[in-house]
Structures are given as structure tokens and as C-alpha cells.
Amino acid sequence: MLLAMTYGAMVILHRNWEDKMAVIQFAPLFRDIGRNISESEFGIDQGTLVNTSPWTGDRQVALTQRTLWKARIKTTILKDKDAGMWKGFLTSCQGKFNTFLIADPDMPKPLGGVNLDTANTLTVTADANPGAKIFNAQFASQPVTEENLFEIGDYIQVGSLGAAKLYMITEAVGPATVANPTVSIKISPPLKRELDENTVVTFQKCYTNFALDDDVINWKSNKEGLHQFEFSATEAF
DSSP: OEEETTSSOOOOEEETTTTEEEEEOOOOOOOOHHHHHEEEHHHHHEEEEEEEEETTEEEEEEEEEEEEEEEEEEEEBBOOHHHHHHHHHHHTTTTTTSEEEEEEETTOOOOSSSOOOOTTTTOOOSSSSSSSSSEEEEEEEEEOOOOOBOOTTTTEEEEOOGGOEEEEOSOOOOSSSSSSOEEEEESOOOOOOOOOOOEEEOOSSOOOOESSSOOOOEEEEEOOOOEEEEEEEEEEO
């Protein structure tokens, strides 16, 4: 599991207070993900309503708008300042109240051959409504390629900080046959908010906002002062 505290060397928590966004930052934190995370899970809860007839066994299924990313994190054995940083992070969450950023650690960059230079921004070219499963965007500095720009399973992020939303690409985006192409991107889950023209889309180290699943967080320690932390979280917006 990748938190903003690992790859970004920063934990960012967001708290709504009188219609303003207060940002709490802890930096720098952990130097590498491998040293601090021993196990992780990342997945998605795609909400459905199912009604099965007790007489015929026929099933009726409705897909709801409740689609949420899920995560579980277990740290390595930690001590001293590293353990203190995790304690500070978890207590600052204030149970389920505050949110923080998480990304999938297995996918820090796309599988496709898109140019990862920071100058190659991807910008939405036309408004897309909530519920849309496809939108159009254009690259700013993408050369011609022989391989797909994005592969199925690549992530994109729309928005930043407290407004960040995570989506997965569900259909490969073909090679760039011309420089700086306009592309159609199919995603899941469907858009949760309106996507405005000229919005910049992130396609590496893609995050979304999570909140802890439990108000009570405990950690294990022993007489040598070694600590271990484990918690789960669900997307919150």
C-alpha cells in the first residue's frame, strides 16, 4: 500500500472547518516504502443491490452509485522516530474524521508507453458529466509511439489534495500516431463529479482520499520498544 507519506515523503490530511480546507502536513517521513510496509491490500467495493426470489431463485441486480476504493496496510517492525511518525499520523486522523491520500503501490507509473516527462500534461478537452465512463483529453508533449499510451489497469487521478479522485483505465489507449494527440479514455468507476474542460489529469503516482475504517487504532509494541501498525481505510469524499 502506498500512502502519500511514502512515495511523496509527505502525509497530507484534510479537514473541513467552516467551509475551509485546513491541511496538516508531516514531512519528511519515510525514506522508502519497502522499509516501512510489510503487507498491503488495495481494491474496490462496487456497490450493488441484489434481490433473490425465495420462490424461483431469480435474481434482480441493481448497480448503485456507491463505488469506493478500499485499502489495508501493515507496517514492518518499527522503532524510535519511524514508530513515532506512524503514531502521529494515526492519531491525527481523529478516527474516521480526517482524510488522507493513498495510491496503489504496485502501480506508481503507467504500464503503457506514455511520455512521463512533467511537461507532458494531459488536459481534458470537453466537459464530462457525473456518471460518464469516457472522456476526451489531449497531451501537451507526447511524441509518436509504437506502443499503447495506456494499458488496461493503468490509473489516472482527477483533482488534487482533498478533491483527488482515482479511476482505472478499462480499455487500452492506442499508440500516438501524431505528436500531442487527443485521446478517448474509458474508465471505471464512472465519474463521481463533473469533469470540466481544461482539467489536468494525473497519470503517475495517482492518489485518492481515504478515511480510517475504525475510530479505535491500536499498535503492538514489546519491551525492546519495537512497534507494528495495521489499519484499514475506505475512500471518502
